[in-house]
Amino acid sequence: MTESAWPDRLFETIKRADIRQVGYVPDAGHARLIERCKADPAIRDVVLTTEEEGIALSAGAWLGGQRAILLMQSSGVGNCINMLSLTRICRFPLVMFVTMRGEWEEFNPWQVPMGSIVRPSLELCEADVKRVTRADDVVPTAQAAFQKAYGSDSIVAVLLAQELIGRKQWTK
Amino acid sequence: MDQVKDHATDEAMLERRAAIAALLARRPDDLLVVPGLGSTTYDLASLGDDERNFYLWGAMGGAAMIGLGLALARPDRRVAVITGDGEMLMGIGSLATIALQAPKNLAVIVFDNRHYGETGMQESHTARAVDLPAVARGCGFSCAFDVADARGLSDLAAQLTGFSELFFARVRIAANEPPRVLPLRDGVELKKRFRRAIGAG
Ligand SMILES: Cc1ncc(C[n+]2csc(CCOP(=O)(O)OP(=O)(O)O)c2C)c(N)n1
Ligand SMILES: [Mg+2]
Secondary structure, eight states: OOGGGHHHHHHHHHHHTTEEEEEEOOOGGGHHHHHHHHHOTTSEEEEOSSHHHHHHHHHHHHHTTOEEEEEEEHHHHHTTTTTHHHHHHHTOOEEEEEEOOSSSSOSOGGGHHHHTTHHHHHHHTTOEEEEEOSGGGHHHHHHHHHHHHHHHTOEEEEEEOHHHHOOOOOOO | OOEEEOTTTOOEEEOHHHHHHHHHTTOOTTEEEEEOTTHHHHHHHTTOOOTTBOOOSSOTTOHHHHHHHHHHHOTTSEEEEEEEHHHHHHTTHHHHHHHHHOOTTEEEEEEEOSEETTTTOEEOGGGTTOOHHHHHHHHTOSOEEEEOSHHHHHHHHHHHTTOOSOEEEEEEBOOOOOOOOOOOOOHHHHHHHHHHHTTOO
């Protein structure tokens, strides 16, 4: 397996976990995964106007008996905080995949204020936060996240580190 | 009594408890209801408890999106979100998200009293300029309409027994405050009994 194939391997893991709805606000780091989800007729891809919509979407999906995941970049975590009250008070299982910005070779300083508080913010929201920096760790971490979230009705956030995703190209 | 005088405008308008009763008088077995936090949760509870209700006590701005996730997960059921204007405004972008998905089994109904009732009846954006059916249409809803009288309510009630297209309805209600009817608050229990009631786990 090459390094660049991790989004495809993550997609297969999502399929094995029987995920049926995928809510997202696009991020460059999630582009390949979003493409795979959109191409799969068994997955409903739901593009959101703001990340908190996805928290409510996933609660509704679970009420109906389906599993949903959320894809967002680190700034989107800040948009979710109050809506995560719903997940917490009702103990909805939730797995979110967060592509990190503002932490490694970041060109845009405006990504830093939120990027730097993603982990403590999520932990205050009672999420188990797992960080992945190497491509080979993506699948086992995702598997563990699904097992934990659905096994104990809890929130797990998988942070996909900027080293993993690579430097954003600022000039073409 | 279906109508009361609105405190702000002095006009005779639909009364919220009479309106919810009319809408769900012949509630079909397959209709799942998600109210918004505050008054619409109390309105729904005033009809008697039902395991197919997912009462909200928070998550302001999330009612319509909970309805979307549920409607997508359960194409064999119909879902009615019945929320307040303030709650809908906080999640106004979800109208765009929902219109794109266009599930045939979802109805988004707003009880518009043009105020934030729960917090002391402060004017909301709909008291001045914001026209929610126009917003819904602008977001891509092909069906969005107003209900302002008993006739409209009974048409909407009939629609709830068997609609087959996404729609948005604004029910224009008076800004009155009937006594609160407080349903179950335990979120875990609300979730579990809802899932059990619809065979989801
Ligand atoms: C995030 C958040 N902000 C503010 C509040 C306080 N709040 C509770 S209910 C409500 C207004 C609800 O207004 P509306 O949806 O129009 O309901 P109604 O007028 O029918 O009571 C507000 C602002 C809250 N619960 N959560
Ligand atoms: Mg209101």
